[in-house]
Amino acid sequence: MTEDDILTLEEVAKYLRISERTVYDCAQKGEIPAGKIRTAWRFKKSEIDRWVNEKLTSTHYNPQASQVNINSILSLHRILFLNHSAKKDVLLALSENLSAAPQVKNRQELSAEILKREELMSTAIGCGIAIPHVRLSSITDLVVSVGISQTNIVDFHPLDDEPVRLVFMIAAAQNQHVYYLQTLSWFSNKLKNKELRDSLLSAQTPQQVYDLLTGKI
Numbered sequence: 001m002t003e004d005d006i007l008t009l010e011e012v013a014k015y016l017r018i019s020e021r022t023v024y025d026c027a028q029k030g031e032i033p034a035g036k037i038r039t040a041w042r043f044k045k046s047e048i049d050r051w052v053n054e055k056l057t058s059t060h061y062n063p064q065a066s067q068v069n070i071n072s073i074l075s076l077h078r079i080l081f082l083n084h085s086a087k088k089d090v091l092l093a094l095s096e097n098l099s100a101a102p103q104v105k106n107r108q109e110l111s112a113e114i115l116k117r118e119e120l121m122s123t124a125i126g127c128g129i130a131i132p133h134v135r136l137s138s139i140t141d142l143v144v145s146v147g148i149s150q151t152n153i154v155d156f157h158p159l160d161d162e163p164v165r166l167v168f169m170i171a172a173a174q175n176q177h178v179y180y181l182q183t184l185s186w187f188s189n190k191l192k193n194k195e196l197r198d199s200l201l202s203a204q205t206p207q208q209v210y211d212l213l214t215g216k217i
Contacts, residue, residue: 005045012043015120016052049121050159068179068186070144070214078145079206087156087164090147091115091132094169098145103171106138110171124158129191133170135180142172142179148200148209165201166191 009027013020024041026032033047080097084090095114099107113134117123124130130153145168152163168187172180191197196212203209 007043007045007048009041009043012048015045015048017120052121053125053159068182070186073142073183074144074146074210074213076206076210078143079209080145080147081206082147082149082167083151084149085151085154087118087130087153088115090149090153090167091118091169094132094145094147094167098143098169098171101143103141103143103173104139106136109136109138110134114169114171122157124156124164125188126158126160126162127191127194127197128158128162128165129188129197130156130158130164130167131170131184131187132167133172133180133184135172135174135176137174139171139173142170142176142183144171144183145169146209146213148203166197 007015009020009023012032013023016023023032027034027041027043032043033051034041034043036042078097078101080093082090082093084093091114092111095111096107098104099110104110113136114132117134118132122130123132147167147169149165149167152165153167154163156164158164168191170180170183170187172183190213199212200209203212
């Protein structure tokens, strides 16, 4: 599937992992980029990708982002300094790190689902940031792993073409949909601050990264 592909309603539903009815309703209401060819809805993949990225990073999904308690979902052990140029290596390193958390009960499933999610659509959101994320029944509570890359990760294919250096992996339980979206939004909004991004890239220890993200410095 390429950016220029034209998708049917059924293909969009499968791609986004939502029901065909949901896609149809969104198209009818003009909430998703779509057009009609005679009586059939058609969708351009590049526009769907852009729409999803905007939704995932929008405060509309998280009017209560301040309720995210970063101290409870991130620990020093979940902060890594990486030196990989390929995103698969980065995703595997972070998922392996997350798998050591007691909240994660199935290491193989986490790694497989993170890679599968990334194949569906890049989780790079621009400004050198990627936020890979999954919800799984084998996870008991939301947990985060942070990767600070010492080198450019060249194949995340962000919309702004800026190489990814900061990766925030979020794994949540199936029943944590709201908190999951709040956490995605919390990171997206906080990392709009260029000074913070630069400070994270300059950090020398996990403690410095932790303190920056929790607001202690």
